[in-house]
Structures are given as structure tokens and as C-alpha cells.
Amino acid sequence: MASFQKYTTKQGQLWLFKMDTGINPTTGKRQTTTRRGFKTKKEAQSAAQSLQLEILNGNIVNHNNxxxxxxxxxxxxxxxxxxxxxxxxxxxxxxxxxxxxxxxxxxxxxxxxxxxxxxxxxxxxxxxxxxxxxxxxxxxxxxxxxxxxxxxxxxxxxxxxxxxxxxxxxDHNEAERNYWRKDEIKKFLMTTERELQFRDHVLFHLLIYTGARKGELLALTWDDINFNDGSIRLAKTLFQNEGSFVFQTPKTKESRRLISLDRNTLQLLKKWRTKQNEGLLASGGNIKHQNVVFTRENGTPMRLAYLNEKLDIIIKKHKLQRITIHGLRHTHASLLFEAGASIKEVQERLGHTDIKMTMNIYTHVTDTLKEQTAEKFQRYIEL
CATH class of the missing domain: 1.10.150.130 (Tyrosine recombinase, N-terminal domain)
Known part of the structure; x- marks a missing residue:
């Protein structure tokens, strides 16, 4: 028989049960077990019944081993x-x-x-x-x-x-800088426009201009983009596991967000939609995932590692500051701060659950922003 007891923790009141589990084969003495952390008595009773069945079936192993x-x-x-x-x-x-x-x-x-x-x-x-x-x-x-x-x-x-x-x-080591400055961004996007296929250029443009995660962009469907309001809804992410692709909801509610798009980005997306529709017509419409914004030529989802590989190729070929795909998200945040956005605005745009994550980026903002801060102080003092 099991006995049940309610106890208090920092997280509130929980339940435990105690049960005789029979003879310990090592000591030859009877032994009891106590199981804690159940939210309700009913949950504790269910666990006790399961344990009792294990004991009756001889499935209990000596905890000491x-x-x-x-x-x-x-x-x-x-x-x-x-x-x-x-x-x-x-x-x-x-x-x-x-x-x-x-x-x-x-x-x-x-x-x-x-x-x-x-x-x-x-x-x-x-x-x-x-x-x-x-x-x-x-x-x-x-x-x-x-x-x-x-x-x-x-x-x-x-x-x-x-x-x-x-x-x-x-000072921080320049080689460890995981974001690009404005001039580096311009050079990179000019390169992607010239050397990559249009789809990939649009993807890198979006990574930089929205601060979205690559999984969020690769899970985009056309109904996520509102061309009239100039906004994009980030509400799902692409997950790849052992060759299969899953479109799943983000881990936190903060990651589900609606962010604004500039005119240039909207024009790029419209142009890409036209090109994609032309490819769909050429295929006779026999393509899966027709509503997904970015896919392979056969309509299947893109590999998550694809953008990493393309980024590495461009960096090596043109001897750019080495950054990661996540560094493009960091870049977006840094440039937002330079443009005068508040910490709260950046937090909401990037979908950070904890404002500390945004603050960590803010403490590593570019030298340009540091110079602007000094100039703002000087102007204020001299008024």
C-alpha cells in the first residue's frame, strides 16, 4: 500500500507517495521508496499504481545500480x-x-x-x-x-x-566580430545580386533586412506576406530531421510576430513571386508546396544548411569579415540601434523572449553607434 502526502515548495504545493518495494537483494532488508513532484494527488496515485505493477511484474531494478x-x-x-x-x-x-x-x-x-x-x-x-x-x-x-x-x-x-x-x-578582437557594418552589408548584397541566383539573393536580403531566423524564412508561405500593409508574419519555422521536413510553430509566443517591410524589400519579393509563378507554369503546376515562398527547383523545402554554405563561399571568395548566418541577425539588430531604434523595438522585431538577449547585442554595437552617442552628448552639453 502507498501513502500520499502534500508538501510545500517554492513552486507551490505538490504531492508525494511512499511505498514498500520489497526486499533489497543487496542488504536483505525491506526497503521503501518515495516519489515526489506530482502536481495532484490523482497524478501521484496513478504513478503509485504504475510502480505497483512494475513490482508485481518483477521489473524493479535496485536503484543503487x-x-x-x-x-x-x-x-x-x-x-x-x-x-x-x-x-x-x-x-x-x-x-x-x-x-x-x-x-x-x-x-x-x-x-x-x-x-x-x-x-x-x-x-x-x-x-x-x-x-x-x-x-x-x-x-x-x-x-x-x-x-x-x-x-x-x-x-x-x-x-x-x-x-x-x-x-x-x-577592445574586442576584430576577428571575433560576428556582425557586419553598413559598408560590408552593401558590398555583400551587391555580390549576392551579381553572383547568386535571384532566390538566394532575396533570401540573404531578407535575413539582413528583417533579422529573421533562417528557419523562419524557409517556412514562409505567401499568405504570410501582406503586400498592401507592407508586413510579414513570422509564425512558423522549418525543421529538418533525418531527411524529413516539418513546418512547426516557434518555441515561444514572442517568436510569433508581425514586422514591417520597406518598399525595396517588398519589390524584391514581388519580383521573386513572379519568377516563381513562371517556374510553376513551366512545370505544369506539378510542384509540391506551391505556397511556400522559398523552395528548391522541384518544390521541396530547402536544406537548412544551404544558406550557411552559400555564405561561407561568398566570404572566402571575397575575403569578407567572417560571420555566421546568426551574425546576419546580429547585424540587423546592430544597424537598428544605429538607426535610432529603442531596445524594446529591437526586442519585438527579433522576437527575443528575454530583453537580456537584446541587451547583449546592444553592449556589442558598432563603433559608429558609440561615436554617435558621444556626439549626442556633446550637442546636448553645448546647447
Whole structure:
């Protein structure tokens, strides 16, 4: 029989249950388990019934022998039912590359705080997104506590090392600049217009002039563009997994947004729509995804890596400042700040959930904006 109890946390009131799970084969003594974190008593009762069935069927494994890999698989099986396929792929990749090679074969009860700290320190030497790695690993340990596999979380008080370059006074290394200035943008777009097919030129123009993510642009349909109002609706994103394409909703409500378009961009889109319709007529109309704005010649969705490859080719050929596709989004934000847009305006246009993300870009704005700030101060003082 299980007993149920309500308890209070910072997140509110939750439920737990305690249950006798039989004889521990290692100690020969009876053992109990406590499972926590259920939102309702009904949810706790359902979990208790499932556990009772596992005990009756002989499927209960001694928690002391659980490896991190086993707990991860159990956690991910449940967690994956609550997240999108694209998020599942991202999480699995992070665990496969960084976490499971270091933790997977270890018994989870033997993992110490010191080992967790060493693991985070090692990862910090090779990647900048180490805090996200800590967050992901932490979810598995929290799940282990919830399932009464652990009593304490060894990852809880681990600190994330700061990048030493961020703590050194002085100018940022020009080679590390991941955005373009106005003159570099003009040169790049002149090059794409001259050397790439028109579809690709329009895509790069949109990346720069809207600050949209590449997945958002590749998922655009013509009904997302309002030529009368001069606006574009970004409400879905293209996800590619093992050769299949999925048009899915964005991760956050802030990512679903309506932004304005300038006249030049609207004219480019109208011209592209005409060219696309001509290609559709030439094919006899036998093309899938006819309403999608940007597709391959056969009408199928474009590969997400395609734009990265084209950008690299142009940069190498013309010896441009090396930036990433995401750097074009950063470029759009930087130039918006130069043009006088407020932080709130930039946040809404880029679809940032947290204004801190926008502030991070603002702190790395171009030298032109810094010069303008000084000039504004001087003009005000001299009035």
C-alpha cells in the first residue's frame, strides 16, 4: 500500500507517495521508496499504481545500480513527450557530445559535486554554451531525486567558469566580430545580386533586412506576406530531421510576430513571386508546396544548411569579415540601434523572449553607434 502526502515548495504545493518495494537483494532488508513532484494527488496515485505493477511484474531494478545513462534514458523518454521534435534533437545532441561520454557509464549515486565541477570546467575550455550543458545535466539529476534514486543533487551548486576574455579590459578582437557594418552589408548584397541566383539573393536580403531566423524564412508561405500593409508574419519555422521536413510553430509566443517591410524589400519579393509563378507554369503546376515562398527547383523545402554554405563561399571568395548566418541577425539588430531604434523595438522585431538577449547585442554595437552617442552628448552639453 502507498501513502500520499502534500508538501510545500517554492513552486507551490505538490504531492508525494511512499511505498514498500520489497526486499533489497543487496542488504536483505525491506526497503521503501518515495516519489515526489506530482502536481495532484490523482497524478501521484496513478504513478503509485504504475510502480505497483512494475513490482508485481518483477521489473524493479535496485536503484543503487542505476547508471547515469539509465536515468537519462528514463528521463528523456518522459520528457520527449512534452517537447517538439526539433528540441528533442538538440537535447539528444548535447547529451551525446558532452554529457554522456563523461557521465554515462558511472553509477549515478557515485557522481560527486567535485566530479560535476571538473566536468563543467573541462567543457568550458572547448565551448561557450557550457551553462546550457549544466542545465541539461541538472534535469537528469533532478529527475533522479524525484524518482527517489538520489537524495541530493551533485550538480546543484556547481559554478560555471567565466570566459577569461570577457574579464580582460580592452577592445574586442576584430576577428571575433560576428556582425557586419553598413559598408560590408552593401558590398555583400551587391555580390549576392551579381553572383547568386535571384532566390538566394532575396533570401540573404531578407535575413539582413528583417533579422529573421533562417528557419523562419524557409517556412514562409505567401499568405504570410501582406503586400498592401507592407508586413510579414513570422509564425512558423522549418525543421529538418533525418531527411524529413516539418513546418512547426516557434518555441515561444514572442517568436510569433508581425514586422514591417520597406518598399525595396517588398519589390524584391514581388519580383521573386513572379519568377516563381513562371517556374510553376513551366512545370505544369506539378510542384509540391506551391505556397511556400522559398523552395528548391522541384518544390521541396530547402536544406537548412544551404544558406550557411552559400555564405561561407561568398566570404572566402571575397575575403569578407567572417560571420555566421546568426551574425546576419546580429547585424540587423546592430544597424537598428544605429538607426535610432529603442531596445524594446529591437526586442519585438527579433522576437527575443528575454530583453537580456537584446541587451547583449546592444553592449556589442558598432563603433559608429558609440561615436554617435558621444556626439549626442556633446550637442546636448553645448546647447
Amino acid at each position: 542505476y547508471t547515469f545513462d539509465q536515468v537519462f534514458n528514463d528521463w528523456f523518454t518522459n520528457h520527449s513527450k512534452t517537447i517538439k521534435a526539433s528540441t528533442q534533437k538538440t537535447i539528444k545532441s548535447k547529451f551525446k557530445r558532452h554529457i554522456l561520454p563523461r557521465f554515462g557509464k558511472l553509477k549515478i549515486k557515485d557522481i560527486t559535486k567535485a566530479y560535476c565541477q571538473k566536468m563543467i570546467n573541462d567543457i568550458a575550455e572547448s565551448i561557450t554554451s557550457v551553462n546550457d550543458i549544466k542545465i541539461q545535466a541538472n534535469q537528469v539529476f533532478k529527475y533522479a531525486i524525484k524518482m527517489d534514486i538520489l537524495s541530493k543533487n551533485p550538480m546543484e551548486h556547481v559554478s560555471v567558469p567565466r570566459n577569461q576574455k570577457e574579464m580582460v579590459s580592452g
